[in-house]
Amino acid sequence: MACVGKRVREPETSSAAVTEQAAMPTPLMRERQHAQHESEGRLRFVVISNDGQDNSLISLIDLKNIFAKQLPKMPKEYIVRLVLDRHHTSLACVFDGEVVGGVTYRRHAAQAFAEIAFCAVAATHQVRGYGTRLMNQLKEHCKREGIHFLLTYADNHAIGYFRKQGFQKQVTMKRERWLGYIKDYDGGTLMECAIDTTVDYLNIRFVAEQQRKAIAARMESSKASEPAEHRGFDPALGDVAPGVDESSWVPTKLECTLGGKRQPLLPCLRSVHAEVAAHADAWPFEQAVSTDIAPDYYAIIKDPVDLATISARLDMAPRGRETYYVSVEMFLAELVRMCENCRVYNGDNNQYYDCAVRLEAFVRERCAKIVCGRVPQGQEGVTLAKDELETKLKVET
Numbered sequence: 001m002a003c004v005g006k007r008v009r010e011p012e013t014s015s016a017a018v019t020e021q022a023a024m025p026t027p028l029m030r031e032r033q034h035a036q037h038e039s040e041g042r043l044r045f046v047v048i049s050n051d052g053q054d055n056s057l058i059s060l061i062d063l064k065n066i067f068a069k070q071l072p073k074m075p076k077e078y079i080v081r082l083v084l085d086r087h088h089t090s091l092a093c094v095f096d097g098e099v100v101g102g103v104t105y106r107r108h109a110a111q112a113f114a115e116i117a118f119c120a121v122a123a124t125h126q127v128r129g130y131g132t133r134l135m136n137q138l139k140e141h142c143k144r145e146g147i148h149f150l151l152t153y154a155d156n157h158a159i160g161y162f163r164k165q166g167f168q169k170q171v172t173m174k175r176e177r178w179l180g181y182i183k184d185y186d187g188g189t190l191m192e193c194a195i196d197t198t199v200d201y202l203n204i205r206f207v208a209e210q211q212r213k214a215i216a217a218r219m220e221s222s223k224a225s226e227p228a229e230h231r232g233f234d235p236a237l238g239d240v241a242p243g244v245d246e247s248s249w250v251p252t253k254l255e256c257t258l259g260g261k262r263q264p265l266l267p268c269l270r271s272v273h274a275e276v277a278a279h280a281d282a283w284p285f286e287q288a289v290s291t292d293i294a295p296d297y298y299a300i301i302k303d304p305v306d307l308a309t310i311s312a313r314l315d316m317a318p319r320g321r322e323t324y325y326v327s328v329e330m331f332l333a334e335l336v337r338m339c340e341n342c343r344v345y346n347g348d349n350n351q352y353y354d355c356a357v358r359l360e361a362f363v364r365e366r367c368a369k370i371v372c373g374r375v376p377q378g379q380e381g382v383t384l385a386k387d388e389l390e391t392k393l394k395v396e397t
């Protein structure tokens with residue numbers, strides 16, 4: 001609906017500014033100070049709307065003046081119209097009885113989101129953390145009002161601020177949920193913030209600090225104890241890492257079932273490969289494509305594969321693995337790629353394309369017959385758990 005933002009002050013480079021920056025309180029210190037001021041009544045966040053009351057109108061005019069000063073490129077008439085519009089609500093930041101900042105937004109109750117129109121803090125009170133506190137107060141208010149998302153169009157100066165407040169450029173809401181409810185703003189970036197009802201936004205820094213201290217204390221306590229010494233081990237000699245034997249972990253082995261017969265993975269894959277090779281539509285895929293027949297094939301197909309190559313890989317045992325194919329999914333992916341390569345190179349409406357379509361359907365159907373599960377070593381042949389037997393390989397059609 002409108003450009004929103006908070007004017008960024010130009011950084012100073014004088015030595016006095018550097019000294020002041022070094023003494024600047026941390027965000028956690030600011031949060032503690034804000035919480036103290038709120039408990040003392042010096043800092044208040046007031047929800048205001050144009051209800052016709054004198055106090056409300058005075059506060060809205062104060063907010064309008066802050067927005068007009070901090071957003072000089074925004075037409076003042078436009079600011080006045082939105083701030084005083086009865087469909088808009090404002091959350092004012094009041095310190096020692098003076099309005100020092102605020103945010104104006106429009107709530108779309110049926111869509112469960114709110115659109116931020118303006119957000120600014122007076123220049124005399126910037127760099128004090130009021131902007132962050134203001135946004136956190138708004139999120140808490142949205143939780144009470146049943147608002148699940150905040151949307152805003154941020155200008156270039158405000159993108160960094162909103163990103164720090166949890167906004168992102170990727171809008172996750174369905175487009176039909178917000179399209180037509182807010183107006184596009186030329187030159188602005190649409191940003192979204194999801195409201196998490198389980199998060200206490202006013203105490204999030206305190207919780208993070210407690211977690212940091214707990215982790216630091218745990219690390220210190222571990223340093224104080226004697227460092228554990230473990231002997232080296234060589235997996236090639238059958239050794240296992242220290243501590244494994246004392247744990248509940250046991251080595252497992254993959255077992256598969258094909259046609260009601262329990263067997264290792266490799267025989268299952270070889271059986272399926274033999275069926276595929278004997279299929280009536282497998283003749284275009286028996287061997288690698290010859291450049292005498294298709295000179296430009298390897299310029300178009302960058303990852304070629306054929307049944308002869310797959311057969312050789314079934315007999316291959318790379319170092320550290322029993323077989324080249326460690327899962328049915330890996331085996332299936334190569335067969336599917338083989339068929340896809342054929343369709344890409346030959347196009348449609350020809351016999352090669354038709355063979356590829358029919359063969360891929362057969363490949364998927366046969367691979368789906370393989371049911372795999374893991375059993376502890378030494379218990380091969382023992383009936384697998386029921387859920388493992390019933391969990392068939394998921395194959396996308």
